[in-house]
Structures are given as structure tokens and as C-alpha cells.
Amino acid sequence: MRFDANTRLAGVIGNPVRHSLSPIMYNTVFSALGLNCVYMAFEVEKENLEDAIRGIRGLGFMGINVTIPHKTGVIPFLDELSAEAEIIGAVNTIVNKNGKLIGYNTDSYGYEMALQEKVGISLKNRNVFVIGAGGAAHAIAGQSILSGASAVVITNRTFEKAKSLMDFLNGTFCRHHQNSGSDCDAKTRLETVPWGTDAWRNILHDMDIIVNTTSIGMNGRGDLAQDIPWNNIKKDAVFFDVVYTPIETSFLKEAIRLGHRAVSGLYMLIYQGAKAFELWTGKKPPIELMEKTLVAHFSEKGGKDA
Ligand SMILES: NC(=O)c1ccc[n+]([C@@H]2O[C@H](COP(=O)([O-])OP(=O)(O)OC[C@H]3O[C@@H](n4cnc5c(N)ncnc54)[C@H](OP(=O)(O)O)[C@@H]3O)[C@@H](O)[C@H]2O)c1
Known part of the structure; x- marks a missing residue:
């Protein structure tokens, strides 16, 4: 996939985040479905969390995933929570709906x-x-x-x-x-x-x-x-x-x-990602490809520190 002026952005914020498998998983699926989208990992310190969330709105990201330690910390900066995110008290997926940031829990x-x-x-x-x-x-x-x-x-x-x-x-x-x-x-x-x-x-x-x-x-x-x-x-x-x-x-x-x-937990990881993907793009991702991509990554790494 070639990125251009129309490429849409998604990513994950967390700290640490450099071990995240999400960029591999989502970028493989974007490419397989021919979607002009890219997914990146952002290491965000607690004190920069509000700025990071403003950036999603400001830069027009389609959405982001949120991981440790920000799953509860992001809540005050969002416009709306889904019912399950409110009940669970944690957000792992944010959707940018025309500037309105909605928090979901897809875990x-x-x-x-x-x-x-x-x-x-x-x-x-x-x-x-x-x-x-x-x-x-x-x-x-x-x-x-x-x-x-x-x-x-x-x-x-x-x-x-x-x-x-x-x-x-x-x-x-x-x-x-x-x-x-x-x-x-x-x-x-x-x-x-x-x-x-x-x-x-x-x-x-x-x-x-x-x-x-x-x-x-x-x-x-x-x-x-x-x-x-x-x-x-x-x-x-x-x-x-x-x-x-x-x-x-x-x-x-x-x-x-x-x-x-x-x-x-591999399947929880895959299905939480599949739901986030669907919330951002309106499309169902190929589950088998997500599984194949992650399993291949694990075998390369010998199952360690993936
Ligand atoms: N498959 C998925 O999609 C998915 C999604 C989310 C998280 N995860 C995984 O879930 C795991 C937990 O994540 P989290 O976000 O819940 O972390 P967390 O909020 O830091 O909670 C960690 C939990 O593990 C317990 N714990 C840690 N070490 C322990 C030990 N040696 N003996 C007994 N209890 C211990 C803690 O008990 P204390 O309260 O006593 O410290 C606490 O209950 C991680 O491995 C993460 O990668 C997987």
C-alpha cells in the first residue's frame, strides 16, 4: 500500500508500547483489504495524555487503541462512552466520529x-x-x-x-x-x-x-x-x-x-482488534489472516517477548 495525502490514521497509545503487536496485525489487514490506512504505536507519558487525545481530534485520526497504563486515564478527555465502557470503567478503543471522541471497551x-x-x-x-x-x-x-x-x-x-x-x-x-x-x-x-x-x-x-x-x-x-x-x-x-x-x-x-x-488470550486479542477495526472502518476484518499474522510473528520470536 502506498500512503498518500488521503491516508487515514489509526494507532495505539500506551507506555510501554514498543512490544505491541497491534501495528503488525492492523497494517496487514489494511493492506489485504486495500484500505488506504496506517496504524502506528505512540509511547505517551501520563502528563501528555490529554494533549495526545486532543491530537486525535485535531489531526483527524479515525481512532486509536489505548493500552496500559491509560485505559482509565483517557476517560475524562472523551465526549461519550459506550455502555460496556461505562460499566467496565475502562476504554481500549476510541472512535473519532466527526470530531466527537467515543470510548469503547472491545477487550x-x-x-x-x-x-x-x-x-x-x-x-x-x-x-x-x-x-x-x-x-x-x-x-x-x-x-x-x-x-x-x-x-x-x-x-x-x-x-x-x-x-x-x-x-x-x-x-x-x-x-x-x-x-x-x-x-x-x-x-x-x-x-x-x-x-x-x-x-x-x-x-x-x-x-x-x-x-x-x-x-x-x-x-x-x-x-x-x-x-x-x-x-x-x-x-x-x-x-x-x-x-x-x-x-x-x-x-x-x-x-x-x-x-x-x-x-x-490470542483469540481475545484477535477479536478485540477485529471489533476496533470494524468500529473505525465499518468493515469486518479477515480473522484467519489476523491469526496467521500473529502466529507467524510468535514463531519468529520463539514465543518470547512478542
Ligand atoms: N488477550 C488480550 O487481548 C489481553 C487484553 C488485556 C490484557 N491482557 C493481558 O492480561 C494480563 C494482565 O493485564 P492487566 O491490564 O489486567 O494488568 P494489571 O491491571 O496490571 O493487573 C495485573 C493483575 O495480575 C496480578 N498479578 C501480577 N503478578 C502476579 C503474581 N506474581 N501473583 C499473583 N498475581 C499477580 C495482579 O495482582 P495484584 O493486584 O495483587 O498486584 C493483578 O490482578 C497481561 O498479561 C496482559 O498482557 C491480554
Whole structure:
């Protein structure tokens, strides 16, 4: 693709951002679809965040992705939030609609689609166990509630953060219900349990979807599989790991070895990107090409630090 005076701009802001796979993923798809667009990575310091967001409007970017540590920090600088971004309290995609900046959370969509496409299950009426309480956990727990899970149980090494996430979600769902004219009794049971094998043993036997949202296992650091009480788990429970370097973590490997279905964070990454692409261009990107591009990149890098 040759860039010219009509080339449209997109990108990702974060810090650090030089490891991001998004430029490779989006530019491959722009080129395959013959779209005159380019996607770049911008390392943005906290104190420059407002200027960076003004720049999107000022320079007429079609939109940007937002990554760590700016997913919550960008919110005050936006004109509008989608319902899921408001409930989750984090934005990973901004769309510039004729100068109006709208914040979305497509991580949550990526999680739900990955479950649907890779193992054919929906979140409705499921019991979901969320390991972790950071940014990814907000999206996973929030989407589980939005899609009608029966229960969301949150555990985190720093227990107060699990409690804060639960309180935050209770609060935003309550406001969401009140704004739509219904009462605030969420249909999903939300609870927290302490960190560790002993506490998990008492609850995991009842869980349908078990999600690692922590960075344990990223680039081979840490092994969550050691802490899971494997003999207390439903036979048909599904395991999901948000980590995608390596594509199959030891947590997923052990789940598969024991006969469980498992979904890699690679698919969450792909589907969140697919949704952002669609929001910016109005077109559906080729999922297989996105997967092929990322897998090829991982094999080149030997699965490390991608
Ligand atoms: N697949 C995707 O599309 C996608 C999307 C978003 C994020 N991610 C991945 O998700 C992971 C988490 O990202 P995030 O944005 O949620 O980060 P974050 O906000 O910094 O949260 C990190 C979480 O991991 C926990 N944690 C980290 N090291 C731990 C350890 N050694 N033992 C126990 N808990 C530990 C933290 O617990 P404490 O609160 O106790 O510190 C916290 O719950 C990263 O690997 C990121 O790449 C993937």
C-alpha cells in the first residue's frame, strides 16, 4: 500500500508500547483489504495524555487503541462512552466520529467472542471464576455480568483489589439499571474469595468458566497450574487465559492435558482488534489472516517477548 495525502490514521497509545503487536496485525489487514490506512504505536507519558487525545481530534485520526497504563486515564478527555465502557470503567478503543471522541471497551467483546468461536459457549447462566482484579479482570468480570452469567467470583493476590472490583461493578451496574429504568438488583451473584489453593478448592467445583486475568505465565514467568486444585473441577469446565505469550500457557496446557476445553488470550486479542477495526472502518476484518499474522510473528520470536 502506498500512503498518500488521503491516508487515514489509526494507532495505539500506551507506555510501554514498543512490544505491541497491534501495528503488525492492523497494517496487514489494511493492506489485504486495500484500505488506504496506517496504524502506528505512540509511547505517551501520563502528563501528555490529554494533549495526545486532543491530537486525535485535531489531526483527524479515525481512532486509536489505548493500552496500559491509560485505559482509565483517557476517560475524562472523551465526549461519550459506550455502555460496556461505562460499566467496565475502562476504554481500549476510541472512535473519532466527526470530531466527537467515543470510548469503547472491545477487550470485553474479544473475551466473549473467543469463548463463542473457540469452544462454542455463551456466558449466559454460567458461573465464572475470575483470577485477578486488574484492567483485564474489569473487562472479563464486567462482560460476564453484562451477558447474564449466574455468578462471578473474583479472587486476587491483593484481596482489597478484588473487593474494590466487586464494589465498582456493583456500583456501575446499579447506575446502569437505574438509568434504564429498572431496579438495581443485578441478576448475577457477585462475590470474592481469598487468594490460593485452599480457598479455591471450596468454590471451583461449582465454576463453569475459569479465567486467568493476571500476568502469571506471561513470557513463561510463574505457573498458575500449580495452584489450581485440579481434582475439584467440573469435567466440562472451560479454561481461559488472557495471556497470549506464550499462546498456550502452562495453565492451559495442564487444563488440556486433563481433558478440559481451553481458550488462549490470542483469540481475545484477535477479536478485540477485529471489533476496533470494524468500529473505525465499518468493515469486518479477515480473522484467519489476523491469526496467521500473529502466529507467524510468535514463531519468529520463539514465543518470547512478542
Ligand atoms: N488477550 C488480550 O487481548 C489481553 C487484553 C488485556 C490484557 N491482557 C493481558 O492480561 C494480563 C494482565 O493485564 P492487566 O491490564 O489486567 O494488568 P494489571 O491491571 O496490571 O493487573 C495485573 C493483575 O495480575 C496480578 N498479578 C501480577 N503478578 C502476579 C503474581 N506474581 N501473583 C499473583 N498475581 C499477580 C495482579 O495482582 P495484584 O493486584 O495483587 O498486584 C493483578 O490482578 C497481561 O498479561 C496482559 O498482557 C491480554
